[in-house]
Structure formats: C-alpha cells, structure tokens
Amino acid sequence: MSIPSDSRDAPLREQLEFAGTDALLRDDVRRLGAMVGEMLAEQVSPALLEQVEAVRRAAIARRERDASVDALAAQLAAVSPANADALVRAFSAWFGAINLAERVHRIRRRRDHQRSDEGPQPGGLEAVLAALHADGVSLDELKALLPRLWVEPVFTAHPTEAVRRALLAKERVIVERLVADIDRTRTPDERLSDESRIRQALATTWQTSEAPPLKPTVTDEVDHIGHYLGVLFRVLPAFYEVFADAVEQAWGERIALPDVLRFGTWVGGDMDGNPNVGAATIEAALAAQRAQVIGQYREELRALGQVLTQTRDRAGVDAAVEARLAEYRERMPEAAARLRARQVDMPYRQLMELMSARLEATLAGEGRHDGDAGRGPVDGGDRAAAAYAGAPEFLADLDLIDASLAANRGEHAGRFALRRLRRRVTGFGFHLAALDLRQDSAMHDAALGALEGIDDWAAQPLEERLSRLHALIGSPRPRVPDAEAAASTLEVFRTVKSARRRYGGNAFGPYIVSMSRSAADALAVLALARIAGCVEQADGGAEAGGAHVGGGEVPLDVAPLFETVDDLDAAAGVMRALFDDPVYRRHVAARGDRQIVMLGYSDSAKDSGLMASRWALQRAQVDLMRLAREAGVRLVFFHGRGGSVSRGGGKTGRAIIAAPRGSVDGRMRVTEQGEVIHRKYGIRALALRNLEQMTGAVLRASLRPRPAEPRVSAWRAIADGLAADSRACYRALVHDDPGFDAYFRAATPVDVIERLQIGSRPSRRREGGIANLRAIPWVFAWSQNRSGLTGWYGVGHALERGIQSHGLDAMAEMARDWPFFAAMLDDVEMLLAKSDLDIFERYSQLAGDAHAAFFPGIAAEFARTRDAILAIKGEDDLLAGDYRLRLSIRLRNPYVDPISLLQVELLRRWREGGREDGTLLRALFATVNGIAAGIQNTG
Numbered sequence: 001m002s003i004p005s006d007s008r009d010a011p012l013r014e015q016l017e018f019a020g021t022d023a024l025l026r027d028d029v030r031r032l033g034a035m036v037g038e039m040l041a042e043q044v045s046p047a048l049l050e051q052v053e054a055v056r057r058a059a060i061a062r063r064e065r066d067a068s069v070d071a072l073a074a075q076l077a078a079v080s081p082a083n084a085d086a087l088v089r090a091f092s093a094w095f096g097a098i099n100l101a102e103r104v105h106r107i108r109r110r111r112d113h114q115r116s117d118e119g120p121q122p123g124g125l126e127a128v129l130a131a132l133h134a135d136g137v138s139l140d141e142l143k144a145l146l147p148r149l150w151v152e153p154v155f156t157a158h159p160t161e162a163v164r165r166a167l168l169a170k171e172r173v174i175v176e177r178l179v180a181d182i183d184r185t186r187t188p189d190e191r192l193s194d195e196s197r198i199r200q201a202l203a204t205t206w207q208t209s210e211a212p213p214l215k216p217t218v219t220d221e222v223d224h225i226g227h228y229l230g231v232l233f234r235v236l237p238a239f240y241e242v243f244a245d246a247v248e249q250a251w252g253e254r255i256a257l258p259d260v261l262r263f264g265t266w267v268g269g270d271m272d273g274n275p276n277v278g279a280a281t282i283e284a285a286l287a288a289q290r291a292q293v294i295g296q297y298r299e300e301l302r303a304l305g306q307v308l309t310q311t312r313d314r315a316g317v318d319a320a321v322e323a324r325l326a327e328y329r330e331r332m333p334e335a336a337a338r339l340r341a342r343q344v345d346m347p348y349r350q351l352m353e354l355m356s357a358r359l360e361a362t363l364a365g366e367g368r369h370d371g372d373a374g375r376g377p378v379d380g381g382d383r384a385a386a387a388y389a390g391a392p393e394f395l396a397d398l399d400l401i402d403a404s405l406a407a408n409r410g411e412h413a414g415r416f417a418l419r420r421l422r423r424r425v426t427g428f429g430f431h432l433a434a435l436d437l438r439q440d441s442a443m444h445d446a447a448l449g450a451l452e453g454i455d456d457w458a459a460q461p462l463e464e465r466l467s468r469l470h471a472l473i474g475s476p477r478p479r480v481p482d483a484e485a486a487a488s489t490l491e492v493f494r495t496v497k498s499a500r501r502r503y504g505g506n507a508f509g510p511y512i513v514s515m516s517r518s519a520a521d522a523l524a525v526l527a528l529a530r531i532a533g534c535v536e537q538a539d540g541g542a543e544a545g546g547a548h549v550g551g552g553e554v555p556l557d558v559a560p561l562f563e564t565v566d567d568l569d570a571a572a573g574v575m576r577a578l579f580d581d582p583v584y585r586r587h588v589a590a591r592g593d594r595q596i597v598m599l600g601y602s603d604s605a606k607d608s609g610l611m612a613s614r615w616a617l618q619r620a621q622v623d624l625m626r627l628a629r630e631a632g633v634r635l636v637f638f639h640g641r642g643g644s645v646s647r648g649g650g651k652t653g654r655a656i657i658a659a660p661r662g663s664v665d666g667r668m669r670v671t672e673q674g675e676v677i678h679r680k681y682g683i684r685a686l687a688l689r690n691l692e693q694m695t696g697a698v699l700r701a702s703l704r705p706r707p708a709e710p711r712v713s714a715w716r717a718i719a720d721g722l723a724a725d726s727r728a729c730y731r732a733l734v735h736d737d738p739g740f741d742a743y744f745r746a747a748t749p750v751d752v753i754e755r756l757q758i759g760s761r762p763s764r765r766r767e768g769g770i771a772n773l774r775a776i777p778w779v780f781a782w783s784q785n786r787s788g789l790t791g792w793y794g795v796g797h798a799l800e801r802g803i804q805s806h807g808l809d810a811m812a813e814m815a816r817d818w819p820f821f822a823a824m825l826d827d828v829e830m831l832l833a834k835s836d837l838d839i840f841e842r843y844s845q846l847a848g849d850a851h852a853a854f855f856p857g858i859a860a861e862f863a864r865t866r867d868a869i870l871a872i873k874g875e876d877d878l879l880a881g882d883y884r885l886r887l888s889i890r891l892r893n894p895y896v897d898p899i900s901l902l903q904v905e906l907l908r909r910w911r912e913g914g915r916e917d918g919t920l921l922r923a924l925f926a927t928v929n930g931i932a933a934g935i936q937n938t939g
Contacts (some may be wrong), residue, residue, distance in 0.1 A: 526584070562599060
C-alpha cells in the first residue's frame with residue numbers, strides 16, 4: 001500500500017505536495033504503507049493486496065475526477081461478508097500506521113524547531129512566557145499567579161473507539177522504532193532491525209482482535225485509563241523542568257514552581273446512567289490507582305538505588321539519614337534482614353530499600369489512616385508498623401535524602417533523579433488521580449423521596465423541598481429509615497467517608513450533579529451525605545469541609561452540571577439561589593469560598609445544535625462570573641468537553657483563548673475522553689506538548705487577557721440572533737419532526753454502535769427516542785455516515801440570515817476579530833471538510849421513502865453552511881488556511897470511502913437478515929472501527 005500520489009494513480013486536480021519540513025513524514029508513510037502491504041500479502045494473500053490496491057485507486061479516481069460514487073459502490077457491492085472484514089481491516093491497518101507516523105512527525109517538528117533559529121515553538125511554554133515578558137508581565141506578576149494556577153485534565157471512560165491494552169503495546173513498539181530513526185541517523189543494520197520489529201508488531205496486531213469478546217467492565221476501564229496516567233507519571237517532572245527553564249529564559253531567574261498540574265478521572269465514580277458504577281467501583285478504582293502509583297514509586301526507588309550508591313568512606317551522609325535508616329531497621333526487622341550485607345556501607349541505597357518495604361506494607365492496606373500520622377509504630381506486626389500514613393511521610397523520607405545530597409556535593413550525584421521522584425510524589429500522592437463522582441439529580445430525588453416517605457419528591461414545590469433539605473442538613477442525627485430505594489445512594493457517601501480516611505482528601509474530586517435545575521439539586525447532596533454520616537470535623541484531619549451544621553462538615557465540592565441550553569440559560573439563577581441560601585453559603589465558605597460549576601457541551605449541542613450550544617455556554621460563563629464577583633466566590637469552570645467538535649472538542653488552547661474574558665483566571669479543568677485521550681496522551685512527547693499548550697493558554701488568558709473590546713456588545717446582540725435562528729432550524733429537524741427519529745435509525749449505523757462492546761455504560765439514560773439517547777452514540781452515528789450533521793446543521797441557516805440582516809462585512813469582522821466566533825467557524829469548517837454528502841446519500845437511501853423527505857433539506861443546509869463560511873472568510877475552498885489538516889484529510893479519504901460504502905452494503909444485508917449476530921455483524925464492527933480510525937473525529 002502506498003500514499004495516494006503514486007504515479008499509477010489518476011492525475012490529481014490538486015497535487016498533494018508535502019512541505020519540505022514534511023519530507024520525512026512522506027518517507028515514513030511510504031515505508032509503513034509498504035510494510036502493511038507486505039504484511040497483508042503474507043497474512044492473507046497477494047490477492048487481497050491486489051484487491052485493496054484496486055479499490056484504493058478507484059476511490060482516488062472517483063474523488064479526483066468528481067465522479068459519482070456509484071461505480072465505486074458497485075465495485076464493493078459484491079464483496080462477501082468474510083472478504084469485507086479482511087478488506088476493512090486492511091484499510092484500518094493503513095490508518096493505524098499513518099496515524100502513528102503523523103504523531104511521530106509532530107515530535108520531529110518540535111525537535112526541528114528547537115534546533116532552528118526561528119525561536120521557541122509557538123504554543124509551548126517558552127514561547128508563551130517570552131511573549132508575556134515582551135508584553136510587560138513582570139516576574140512578580142507571574143509569581144502572584146502561580147499559587148492559584150490549576151490545570152487539570154480529567155479522564156473519562158466515555159468510549160468512541162476500542163483500543164486493547166495489548167494493541168497499545170504494539171503501537172508503542174512502532175513508535176519507538178520510528179522515533180529511533182526520526183532524523184535518519186540509524187545505520188543500515190539498525191534500520192533492518194527496526195523494520196523487523198515493526199513488521200512483527202504489524203503482523204501480531206493483524207492476528208489480534210481489535211476488541212475483547214466481552215463488554216468491558218468498570219475494572220477494565222480503570223485499567224485502560226491507568227495506561228495513560230502511567231504516561232503522565234513519566235512526563236510530569238519534564239513538564240516542570242520545561243516550565244522552570246522557560247521562566248529562567250524569559251526573566252533570567254530560576255524559581256521554585258508549586259504544583260500547578262493535577263489529574264482527575266471519572267472512571268469508577270461516574271454513576272450517571274450507569275448501573276454498573278457505585279460504592280464498590282469507587283473503592284475498587286481508588287485501590288487500583290493506589291496500587292499503580294505505589295508500584296511505580298517502588299520501581300523508581302529501585303532505579304534510584306542504582307544511582308545513589310554512595311559509600312560512607314567516599315561521601316558524607318547527614319546524621320538524619322543515618323538515624324532514619326537505624327529507625328527503619330528496628331521497625332522492620334524482617335525487611336532489614338533481607339538487606340544485602342555487601343551494601344551495608346551504602347546508606348542511601350539501604351534506606352530506599354526499606355522505604356520500598358514501607359510502600360509495600362502501605363499497599364497491603366494494613367497500615368494506619370491519615371489521622372494516625374505521627375503516632376509511631378502500631379500493633380499488628382511488622383507490616384502494619386511499616387506502612388506509611390500517607391504520601392507526606394514518604395515525601396519526608398525523600399526530603400531527608402535530598403537535604404543530605406545537597407549538603408554533601410550531591411547536586412550532580414543523583415539529586416536530579418531524586419527531585420524528579422519528589423515531583424511525582426507531590427503531583428500524584430498515593431492516589432494517582434482525583435476520582436470525581438457524578439450522579440443524575442433524579443437519583444437523589446428518588447432516594448430523598450424514599451427516605452422522606454414522599455412518592456414524587458421532585459414534583460413537590462421547591463420551597464417545601466428546600467425546607468425539608470435544610471432540616472435534614474441541620475439535624476445533628478438525621479433519621480435513616482429502612483428505604484431500599486436509597487440504600488445504594490447512601491452507601492456511596494459512606495464509602496466516600498471511609499475512603500477519605502484511607503486514601504486522603506485529595507483522592508476525591510468534586511461531586512457532580514447532572515441535570516441540575518434548582519438549588520435543591522445541590523442541597524440534596526449535602527442532605528444525603530449528612531444522612532449517611534459523610535461528615536468530618538475541621539479538626540479531625542479533613543481538608544476544607546462543608547457547612548458546619550448538624551455536627552459535621554460535608555467534605556466534598558458540590559458541582560452543579562448545567563447541560564441543556566435551557567439549563568445553561570437558567571444557571572445563573574440557580575447559582576444565585578444557592579449563594580443566597582445560608583446553609584449552602586456556609587458550605588461554600590468552608591470550601592475556601594470556591595465553587596466548581598460544570599458546563600455540558602455534549603447535551604447542549606444535542607439539544608439545540610452547535611451554534612446555540614456554544615453561545616449558551618459563552619453567555620452562561622459571563623453571567624456566572626458576574627454573579628460570583630457579587631457573592632465573593634471564586635468560580636472554577638469545569639468544561640465537560642467531548643472528543644468531537646459537536647461535543648465541544650477541538651484545540652483546547654484555542655478554546656481557552658476564545659473563552660469569555662476573565663473566565664479562566666488561572667484555572668482550567670476539562671474532561672478528556674474517547675480517542676482524544678489516545679491522541680493526546682498516548683506518546684510521552686505529545687503528552688508533554690499538550691500539557692505545555694494547555695498551561696500556556698491558561699497563563700496567557702490569565703496574565704494578559706485580550707483587551708476589553710468596545711464592539712463586543714454589538715457582537716453579542718448579533719450572536720443572540722444567530723443562536724436563536726440556528727436553534728430553531730436544528731430543533732425543527734431533530735426534535736420537532738415526528739419522522740426524524742426513524743430516519744436517524746435507518747440512515748446511520750446507530751444500531752451497530754449500540755451493539756459494540758466498547759463501554760460499560762448503556763447508550764441510553766432511559767428508554768425512548770433521540771431525547772433519551774446519550775450524546776456519544778448520537779454524534780458517533782452521524783460521524784460514521786460521513787455527514788457530520790450534528791456539528792453544522794442549523795449553522796448555515798443562521799449565518800445566511802446573519803449576512804442578510806447585518807451584512808457580510810459585519811460578519812467577516814466578527815470572524816476576524818472575535819476569538820469566540822472565529823474558533824466556532826473554524827471548528828464547523830473542519831467538520832464540513834471531513835464530511836462527504838455523496839457518501840452520506842448512500843446511507844440516507846437505506847431509509848427508503850424517508851430519504852426523499854429528509855436528504856434534500858440536509859444537503860441544502862450543508863451547502864448553505866459551506867457557502868456562508870467561505871463567504872465570511874473570503875476563501876474559495878474549505879481549509880484553505882490549514883495545509884496540514886487538508887493534506888491529512890486527502891490522504892485518508894481514499895481509504896475511508898471504501899469502508900463507508902462497504903458499511904452501507906453490510907448494513908442493508910444485516911438489517912434485511914434480522915440483525916442477527918454473526919459474520920455480518922462482525923464485519924460491521926470492523927467498519928465502525930475503521931471509519932473511526934480514518935476520520936479521527938467520532939463521538
């Protein structure tokens with residue numbers, strides 16, 4: 001297999017020219033493509049390779065000649081299901097190779113930039129801090145911001161592709177071999193060895209199923225996310241070194257940086273609509289994360305022990321280190337007996353082996369809780385006496401060694417490696433990542449109704465519910481009647497209390513309340529926590545607690561989640577009621593006057609379309625900021641972004657800069673999910689680059705937000721109208737047309753997506769139509785059929801009316817000078833460029849008579865959207881200003897198109913055959929994975 005500019009292909013109407021800086025990418029693509037072809041001939045047959053090449057050339061010819069899709073579809077119509085599976089997997093293998101080549105090329109481009117005389121790479125910390133320095137930011141200003149700088153990616157299990165851990169390991173082999181020869185410095189023999197290992201990875205990948213035969217459990221998802229947290233564990237110290245270097249480069253002074261990066265996860269704690277998640281998975285997730293991070297610390301200590309081999313006769317060692325070593329020998333006689341006699345003169349090494357033994361004892365779960373710190377050995381044997389009370393004790397041991405190295409000429413004799421471990425401990429503690437909890441407000445209502453003996457709690461007047469909640473929160477010992485409907489909810493809060501004692505307060509993120517629509521939804525969390533006994537006294541070791549009423553404090557941040565456009569519009573009113581509520585306001589005060597508010601991008605877009613969603617989110621942030629200032633509360637926005645543009649995805653740095661002025665203020669908490677996690681955090685160098693870009697954007701937005709814009713009032717008025725027009729158009733099709741639900745299920749492969757074994761969570765919150773379908777399968781289905789409808793429908797209608805009402809010049813001015821509007825148009829333009837209405841028409845025809853009812857209108861709106869954006873931007877072609885993305889799409893299209901057309905044919909056969917499990921469904925699963933890998937923008 002080769003790239004589409006092969007000389008055998010039809011002449012291209014626009015020659016695919018690789019820039020000079022991308023010559024090595026072209027070489028990697030050709031080389032990997034050739035190896036994929038050789039693998040296919042070996043693993044299946046030369047005939048399959050010939051078929052793949054014939055289909056590929058036909059797909060290229062069709063695109064480059066603007067020909068009908070019919071001929072290519074006819075060529076694929078006769079393919080048998082078994083052969084279709086092999087054909088799809090062949091194209092997917094090429095996607096896998098090209099995706100890895102492009103990711104490695106990003107590393108190459110970074111290295112090239114660092115070696116050039118062009119200055120620091122845009123978006124990186126060095127470039128951002130240099131620009132801030134040039135803009136007049138002083139070092140004192142930066143130092144003042146650092147204590148409140150908070151950048152936290154939060155990983156969710158929301159699935160849009162299936163990547164087995166076994167296949168991740170094979171990807172890593174290919175990446176390592178490509179990176180080894182990134183500058184073409186390998187010898188011929190070394191290159192042969194590299195290629196042999198790549199071929200092995202490709203062949204064994206081919207012989208491995210893409211997904212396990214069973215639906216993943218929550219435990220599997222915890223393990224999967226743990227892979228990426230492991231990458232970040234390695235990357236974290238490098239991030240701070242880059243950050244410190246950039247500060248020194250800009251201001252000429254090296255400073256100590258506080259911990260500004262945090263990591264969160266929903267996996268094991270996201271109960272919203274997932275009956276598989278609850279108290280047991282919360283405890284299991286926390287235990288798994290502790291096991292992973294402590295295991296990694298033990299590996300670090302083993303490696304550090306190979307470095308810190310200083311002997312007493314050659315290097316000084318502080319008395320404090322010797323005293324700690326003697327203490328541990330006495331406390332852990334069994335572990336001390338295992339120390340090697342030949343290393344008795346190596347105090348650092350021996351101390352670290354005993355520290356590792358303490359970590360092992362801590363992991364065994366028989367040690368002390370946080371409240372036992374400083375009490376000395378406890379009963380229960382050697383292991384219990386050895387266990388660390390928490391990460392601070394482990395850190396104290398590291399600090400003893402660090403101080404000794406600093407005092408005894410150890411700066412270049414291991415101190416650097418020790419400081420790296422220390423940074424990991426301050427960043428990951430003994431919990432690895434904070435576990436967020438999330439639950440639907442309706443579940444809280446059901447529990448409260450059962451406890452209070454009220455059949456329909458949510459239907460009661462708000463004032464009555466608030467009164468009852470205040471009584472529950474204020475009661476010193478709330479009654480706990482035997483209510484089975486509330487048992488699982490109360491058990492969650494009991495688990496939180498016990499887990500906080502065992503794992504520490506930092507092990508938990510906020511408690512997120514989905515579908516928050518009134519002050520009662522947040523107060524419900526405090527009431528249920530009180531009933532379950534999830535309260536802690538301020539002097540009992542808890543971190544900042546909740547309202548000190550009823551004999552204790554609820555030790556959780558309560559984060560209302562506003563999801564639909566109507567909910568976003570009502571968000572300020574809900575939060576005003578909460579801040580005016582004395583019970584809740586005391587809770588916020590006890591949390592340091594900090595309030596987290598989560599903003600839902602997915603459901604708001606599914607509810608009202610992308611443009612209305614984006615504007616509602618923007619407007620809600622402005623209103624909530626104003627309210628928080630009045631209430632004296634520090635607001636932290638938690639952005640619930642999805643993988644695709646339709647669900648708030650896109651470039652995080654660009655989104656931060658486009659956010660309302662002042663809304664960032666040093667803080668960024670954002671979800672990462674689906675294939676985006678793999679793309680951003682699967683390779684260390686790219687994970688580091690992504691963290692730099694996110695942090696750099698937060699620094700820019702916080703230290704030098706864009707100047708106040710006098711035109712913004714006029715722009716906001718225009719945006720109000722655009723959002724209303726777009727929403728009306730979108731809802732008229734998606735929610736108001738009674739035939740659209742049936743059309744959606746016929747014209748998309750949603751019925752196949754619902755059968756995929758890629759997530760533990762059901763695809764629906766409850767039975768019903770589109771309104772009850774989750775946003776991920778909704779967006780995933782429309783991306784599979786190549787329409788991308790969820791990201792642009794209604795936008796063209798609104799833009800066209802905007803041009804008519806305000807003039808093209810006014811709209812162009814907004815696109816040029818208003819980052820919010822510019823970012824939105826760029827995102828829609830990208831989706832249009834990835835869409836193919838000719839391919840989509842084949843899917844639409846599966847709907848029978850409904851095709852004629854719906855397809856013409858959808859196609860017309862696509863054309864309106866494309867034409868309006870091109871007119872506003874003054875361009876003739878989509879992505880005219882983004883060469884690399886345009887190239888990437890054109891490279892992939894000839895490989896995606898055949899999979900799409902095969903999917904259409906297989907869908908028709910499968911549905912006509914009664915949608916049974918078997919060969920057809922397995923082939924359809926392969927097409928879903930293949931298209932997802934090809935378009936790289938799914939759910």
